[in-house]
Amino acid sequence: MTVSVIHVVKYYRNIKALDDVTLEISDRELFVLLGPSGCGKTTLLRIVSGLVEPDSGSVMIDGREVNGVPPAERNVAMVFQNYALYPHMTVFENIALNMKIRGIRKEIIEERVKRVAQTLQIVELLDKRPGQLSGGQAQRVALARAMVRDPKVYLMDEPLSNLDAKLRVEARAEIKRMKEMIDVPIIYVTHDQVETMSLADRVAIMNRGKVLQEGAPIELYDRPADVFVATFLGNPPMNIIPADHIKLPKNIEVPGPLAKQGTFSIGIRPSKINLGWEGSVRTEITVEFAEVLGDNVLIHGKLGSIPLVISTSDRGKVIGERTLQIIFEPESIYWFDEQGKARYELAKDMSQR
Amino acid sequence: MAGYAFARLRFPGRNLLFYTILSTLMLPFPVVMIAEYVLMVNIGWVNTYQGVIFPSLTSALRVFLMRQYFTTIPEELEEAAKIDGLSTFQIFYRIVIPLAKPAMAATAIFSFIGVWNSFLWPLLVPQSLHMFTVPLAINFFKGAKGTQIYWNQMTAAEVMAMVPTLIIYAIFERYFTQGIALTGIKR
Numbered sequence: 233m234t235v236s237v238i239h240v241v242k243y244y245r246n247i248k249a250l251d252d253v254t255l256e257i258s259d260r261e262l263f264v265l266l267g268p269s270g271c272g273k274t275t276l277l278r279i280v281s282g283l284v285e286p287d288s289g290s291v292m293i294d295g296r297e298v299n300g301v302p303p304a305e306r307n308v309a310m311v312f313q314n315y316a317l318y319p320h321m322t323v324f325e326n327i328a329l330n331m332k333i334r335g336i337r338k339e340i341i342e343e344r345v346k347r348v349a350q351t352l353q354i355v356e357l358l359d360k361r362p363g364q365l366s367g368g369q370a371q372r373v374a375l376a377r378a379m380v381r382d383p384k385v386y387l388m389d390e391p392l393s394n395l396d397a398k399l400r401v402e403a404r405a406e407i408k409r410m411k412e413m414i415d416v417p418i419i420y421v422t423h424d425q426v427e428t429m430s431l432a433d434r435v436a437i438m439n440r441g442k443v444l445q446e447g448a449p450i451e452l453y454d455r456p457a458d459v460f461v462a463t464f465l466g467n468p469p470m471n472i473i474p475a476d477h478i479k480l481p482k483n484i485e486v487p488g489p490l491a492k493q494g495t496f497s498i499g500i501r502p503s504k505i506n507l508g509w510e511g512s513v514r515t516e517i518t519v520e521f522a523e524v525l526g527d528n529v530l531i532h533g534k535l536g537s538i539p540l541v542i543s544t545s546d547r548g549k550v551i552g553e554r555t556l557q558i559i560f561e562p563e564s565i566y567w568f569d570e571q572g573k574a575r576y577e578l579a580k581d582m583s584q585r
Numbered sequence: 586m587a588g589y590a591f592a593r594l595r596f597p598g599r600n601l602l603f604y605t606i607l608s609t610l611m612l613p614f615p616v617v618m619i620a621e622y623v624l625m626v627n628i629g630w631v632n633t634y635q636g637v638i639f640p641s642l643t644s645a646l647r648v649f650l651m652r653q654y655f656t657t658i659p660e661e662l663e664e665a666a667k668i669d670g671l672s673t674f675q676i677f678y679r680i681v682i683p684l685a686k687p688a689m690a691a692t693a694i695f696s697f698i699g700v701w702n703s704f705l706w707p708l709l710v711p712q713s714l715h716m717f718t719v720p721l722a723i724n725f726f727k728g729a730k731g732t733q734i735y736w737n738q739m740t741a742a743e744v745m746a747m748v749p750t751l752i753i754y755a756i757f758e759r760y761f762t763q764g765i766a767l768t769g770i771k772r
Contacts, residue, residue, distance in 0.1 A: 283664050304670030316661035320683040329679075330669040 240289035249275045251441040262418045267438035309378035313390040317362035324358040348380045386418040459572030468541045470499045487576035499566035502543040511559025636710045654688035690757035719746045
């Protein structure tokens with residue numbers, strides 16, 4: 233079973249919420265839509281669900297065009313950010329409602345609810361009401377309500393954003409386990425890049441209604457298409473330094489087109505910056521403050537007027553320092569044009585990164 | 586039901602209609618009283634039960650109260666229901682109505698008190714004694730010419746008149762507290 237979104241455009245009043253989005257999501261795939269709030273990712277999810285109709289373009293589920301088909305007949309299951317459990321019904325009734333509406337026999341409903349409840353370990357919750365559940369339990373019930381229907385596609389709208397940090401890690405594992413059990417695609421909306429890296433088979437990064445780049449998360453991490461993608465994936469985000477704020481060694485090789493333009497920016501991940509004097513690119517930053525996170529220390533500093541973050545495990549060397557000597561290697565530099573719209577590579581390492 | 590339509594269904598002129606209804610709240614009853622009485626005369630409902638009852642069956646205040654409550658019910662619940670295959674009407678009576686119980690209880694109490702204590706309209710429309718409302722009856726404890734007031738009987742009657750209101754409140758009271766505890770949505 234596959235889901236295709238073809239040239240979908242959606243306006244809200246005069247704002248283009250989705251600008252010609254085309255995506256192909258295949259079987260057994262957990263596909264993440266990642267982007268900042270208001271980038272259109274939730275709109276896209278709702279268009280696939282049928283709650284919202286696109287202004288143009290089409291949505292195909294399982295090879296059938298579903299434009300104009302009401303949500304229930306698309307056989308999609310949705311997990312909402314706030315779970316949207318019906319407060320006046322018990323957990324059992326919540327899970328069973330869809331089957332009840334479709335007029336399925338009582339014994340079959342009971343059996344299927346029980347089976348799902350067992351898989352998700354919520355059997356003892358079946359008689360409770362949503363108000364009596366903890367966040368993690370409510371989240372499992374919401375998953376159960378989706379799973380019991382055997383849908384053609386799962387749609388998840390930031391399902392973990394209401395959980396505290398510890399529960400979130402558990403719930404991530406829960407979703408991974410659930411994914412192993414089903415053989416249909418999951419479309420998962422989030423703005424959390426950690427969730428993305430941990431869960432996604434493939435990811436599409438969106439901004440202002442456009443898909444900027446799609447692919448495996450690690451591919452996007454290693455080979456971002458532009459500055460937006462580069463700074464969105466990875467925590468802390470990649471440092472972007474305009475070339476005129478840093479002195480690059482004379483012998484360093486700059487990708488051809490950028491060298492011609494003369495103005496460009498370089499990107500460097502915080503973990504690729506080292507302390508010391510012995511390196512190809514050397515410079516000095518002033519330290520603003522340090523975050524000691526345990527093994528790691530994040531140094532927030534400035535290179536001239538440009539903010540810069542360094543991640544290092546060398547606690548002893550950095551705490552209390554006002555200025556730091558930093559070095560990095562040309563291999564870890566990402567080259568961007570001045571507007572940050574495109575990334576360039578040196579001809580020779582096209583194949584490596 | 587009108588409140589739900591104003592809260593969730595989209596139809597042309599919705600806001601205009603809503604504000605029109607709302608604006609009738611701003612007219613004091615004595616202003617429309619005469620027009621309404623003329624209407625009753627024309628359809629021959631003077632001195633009938635329906636003449637007393639019908640005008641109180643709907644009220645802008647109640648539509649307004651219910652609409653305000655319906656807008657607080659999270660839209661996700663209705664979307665979840667849509668995905669579960671419920672029709673608009675099913676969403677209304679399976680999801681929205683059960684959730685609106687506290688608001689309906691409040692509206693019911695308001696309406697009851699309003700109707701129970703109504704004085705002016707029942708003074709106009711019914712002419713036979715058996716159709717009179719309690720406040721009208723209490724009014725009889727004033728002497729025929731208003732010269733003599735039987736205070737003792739009157740206050741006793743007032744206490745009696747309170748009892749049904751208290752009973753109604755006792756019946757609906759539990760919905761108030763329940764409503765708050767029921768929220769299954771995490772914000």
